[in-house]
Amino acid sequence: MDRAGQAGDEGAVEGGGVTPAGRPPSVDTLARSLADTGLPHALLVDAARAAVAAGAPGSARRRAEDLERLLLQPVVNATGVLLHTNLGRAPVGVDRPGRAGNVELDLVSGGRGGRGAAIGYLLGRLTGAEDALVVNNGAAAVLLCLTALAAGRDVVVSRGELVEIGGGFRIPEVLAASGARLVEVGTTNRTRRGDVEGAMAASVAAGGSGPAVLLKVHPSNYVQRGFVEQVGVAELVGLGPPVVADLGSGLLDATTPWLAGRPPAWLASEPAVRQTLAAGAALVTFSGDKLLGGPQAGIVAGRADLVEQCRRHPLARALRPGGLVLEVLQATLLAYLRRDGDAIPLWRMAATPLAALRRRAEAVAAEVAVAGVPARAVACASTTGGGSLPEVTIPSAGVAVDGDWSAALRRHRPAVVATVHEQATVCDLRSVDPSDDAVVAAALAALAGEWRRGGREEGDEGR
Numbered sequence: 311m312d313r314a315g316q317a318g319d320e321g322a323v324e325g326g327g328v329t330p331a332g333r334p335p336s337v338d339t340l341a342r343s344l345a346d347t348g349l350p351h352a353l354l355v356d357a358a359r360a361a362v363a364a365g366a367p368g369s370a371r372r373r374a375e376d377l378e379r380l381l382l383q384p385v386v387n388a389t390g391v392l393l394h395t396n397l398g399r400a401p402v403g404v405d406r407p408g409r410a411g412n413v414e415l416d417l418v419s420g421g422r423g424g425r426g427a428a429i430g431y432l433l434g435r436l437t438g439a440e441d442a443l444v445v446n447n448g449a450a451a452v453l454l455c456l457t458a459l460a461a462g463r464d465v466v467v468s469r470g471e472l473v474e475i476g477g478g479f480r481i482p483e484v485l486a487a488s489g490a491r492l493v494e495v496g497t498t499n500r501t502r503r504g505d506v507e508g509a510m511a512a513s514v515a516a517g518g519s520g521p522a523v524l525l526k527v528h529p530s531n532y533v534q535r536g537f538v539e540q541v542g543v544a545e546l547v548g549l550g551p552p553v554v555a556d557l558g559s560g561l562l563d564a565t566t567p568w569l570a571g572r573p574p575a576w577l578a579s580e581p582a583v584r585q586t587l588a589a590g591a592a593l594v595t596f597s598g599d600k601l602l603g604g605p606q607a608g609i610v611a612g613r614a615d616l617v618e619q620c621r622r623h624p625l626a627r628a629l630r631p632g633g634l635v636l637e638v639l640q641a642t643l644l645a646y647l648r649r650d651g652d653a654i655p656l657w658r659m660a661a662t663p664l665a666a667l668r669r670r671a672e673a674v675a676a677e678v679a680v681a682g683v684p685a686r687a688v689a690c691a692s693t694t695g696g697g698s699l700p701e702v703t704i705p706s707a708g709v710a711v712d713g714d715w716s717a718a719l720r721r722h723r724p725a726v727v728a729t730v731h732e733q734a735t736v737c738d739l740r741s742v743d744p745s746d747d748a749v750v751a752a753a754l755a756a757l758a759g760e761w762r763r764g765g766r767e768e769g770d771e772g773r
């Protein structure tokens with residue numbers, strides 16, 4: 311696992327695979343010597359074959375370990391980014407036996423039930439929506455809404471809201487894919503009610519029945535400041551056509567009843583599903599794994615007739631989530647209904663008091679220092695990430711060690727993902743569950759050998 315074990319073994323054969331007269335070991339023998347990695351034999355054969363082909367049979371173990379690290383596995387997120395897209399956004403747990411689930415079976419009547427029927431009900435209780443539908447992610451929710459409600463018709467959007475989300479999701483392109491016609495109104499920085507009215511009149515004059523939808527997109531990952539103006543949901547609602555609000559990083563309810571105490575200041579400007587529906591939006595769309603803190607999913611919530619129109623569209627079948635996702639989402643929604651933010655890892659991390667983080671950072675730093683690695687508790691600034699709240703930082707605390715040790719921490723099992731800042735490796739503890747502090751401490755303490763050798767992991771990034 312450590313660097314010494316990887317760098318020094320080129321050409322040597324491990325695991326008793328030394329052959330007489332320097333003949334290269336058979337691929338099969340070499341693969342068998344790696345059985346302790348726990349990987350299936352077929353993958354070990356790949357690693358062994360590649361090592362032999364490279365003329366470095368001794369590299370087989372490192373190749374097998376690199377293969378193992380390609381696999382999905384739990385990691386400790388010490389980046390301080392609470393919804394880290396590369397780390398699956400919101401941390402969620404699944405703990406269930408290998409059993410069937412009543413995904414589409416109504417246990418009361420014994421007949422076929424709607425997929426995730428209870429989830430629509432739970433979301434309704436939480437947000438005031440008449441009905442809700444779950445799809446694979448937020449992008450799918452927007453695509454489905456626009457396709458089901460507006461294909462072949464006009465959709466009015468402010469030029470200030472033609473958003474691009476990471477991963478290639480751009481509102482104009484999604485609109486084009488849905489078959490709806492994008493009608494841009496206003497300017498980059500200012501859109502007024504009159505701009506929307508003008509576009510509606512033009513849409514009617516062109517012989518149509520006017521726009522199918524007025525789309526309001528939450529600029530979740532950027533901020534406009536200065537000479538700016540946008541038309542709010544309530545004002546758009548007064549104009550007639552159904553308003554679809556894509557919140558993306560939707561907070562369920564601006565009053566955050568699941569948090570003890572009042573909503574934290576950094577949430578103040580984030581729009582919420584309940585309040586957007588109360589303002590008259592016909593539908594809202596949002597992500598399950600942004601501020602909801604659940605699994606990757608997309609939610610369409612609002613007027614029952616429009617949700618039903620989405621549900622009946624053939625695309626809904628293609629975009630539906632699996633039962634496992636629905637179970638995790640349901641557990642998240644039940645926690646909200648119990649007003650138990652502590653049961654939702656995202657809110658537990660977000661609400662941890664700074665003093666508690668400082669204490670944890672000092673304890674971890676002390677433990678690591680005892681092991682011989684000079685570590686210190688430092689102040690950090692966490693972010694929500696996941697394309698939400700771009701300018702918000704949450705005060706935090708972590709542990710820093712001079713030098714770039716990020717690759718060595720990723721090699722630890724479980725891997726610890728840290729950041730490197732001003733030539734120091736920093737583990738921000740706000741995104742770490744307290745039960746994983748011991749893992750962070752062990753991973754940092756394990757640097758002791760290399761630290762004593764004075765190794766600063768030159769060229770670490772190349773690995």
Ligand SMILES: *Cc1c(COP(=O)(O)O)cnc(C)c1O
Nearest residue numbers: 447448449475530557558559597
């Ligand atoms: C994140 C986001 C999306 C896409 O949601 P995913 O769950 O990432 O697919 C769509 N619209 C807005 C405004 C977003 O912030």
